[in-house]
Amino acid sequence: MNAPQMTRNQALVFDVLEKAEGPLSAYTILDKLRDQGFRAPLQVYRALEKLLEYGVVHRLESINSFVACAHPGEDCHSHGIVAFAICESCGQVIEFHDHEVDHRLMGWVRSQKFKPAKTTIEIRGTCEACAA
Amino acid sequence: MNAPQMTRNQALVFDVLEKAEGPLSAYTILDKLRDQGFRAPLQVYRALEKLLEYGVVHRLESINSFVACAHPGEDCHSHGIVAFAICESCGQVIEFHDHEVDHRLMGWVRSQKFKPAKTTIEIRGTCEACAA
């Protein structure tokens, strides 16, 4: 799915995520958009829902946060499974793709006749810069 | 880490999880233990924290739920990374391990000098039985 026209709210939320250093929670996004007239969580969640659909934002399940896709302009859905390394110290996220991992996972899934809809790979730990 | 002696609360929570068909949320566990005297979420969360440490319970990040480890008696931490296929229709969870996936992920992590602490792999979709 490619992004059609973003609405004002979607653009605002996306902008906040793109300019952020790392992942943000929905409520943090809300706070950053109070000046633009945001008042309720739903305004954020609805925008996020679309941005996730468009493939320009990812949800980090293990930390209940959202991050802009690292591949601006492209549709991340076409890269296969997306994996994330999340630094628990500084919050930075590195996004990466590994086709061999995809292949193994999808092979297993196939052998079980399981129909995958959404796959999450998240590695929490400490990034190089933060390792003492 | 191997499980030492479980306390009463830990045993109760573990028992509920083992007898369950699929993953349960902390609050669902709480409800199931009201008759045994449970009154507050913390009683559940504290027990879960220990059970996770012991490696006899897994947390499913993408659905905020908990499930008993599929390898009774063993310490799941020794199996390498644990992956889950979660059926969004019936709720059943299949736990599996793939050393090649571990290897690729850990290889990438190593190349980034990233220190992994906890890795999550969860595939949400539809199981064979539920596929129409």
Place this chain on the structure above:
DNA sequence: TCAATTGCGTTATGCTATAACGTGTGCAAT
């Protein structure tokens, strides 16, 4: 024009998780 769709704003609510306090118990060191 009419109906369907989509986005939006608002209020209310529900679910998930932890902070902070105090109690009791077992155990080891003195």
Place this chain on the structure above:
DNA sequence: ATTGCACACGTTATAGCATAACGCAATTGA
């Protein structure tokens, strides 16, 4: 024996994450 510590526990309160349900406005396409 007493003191000090670690640990599990119980309780109350609160924080953080997410969605239900309502109604309105704008757009589109038959």
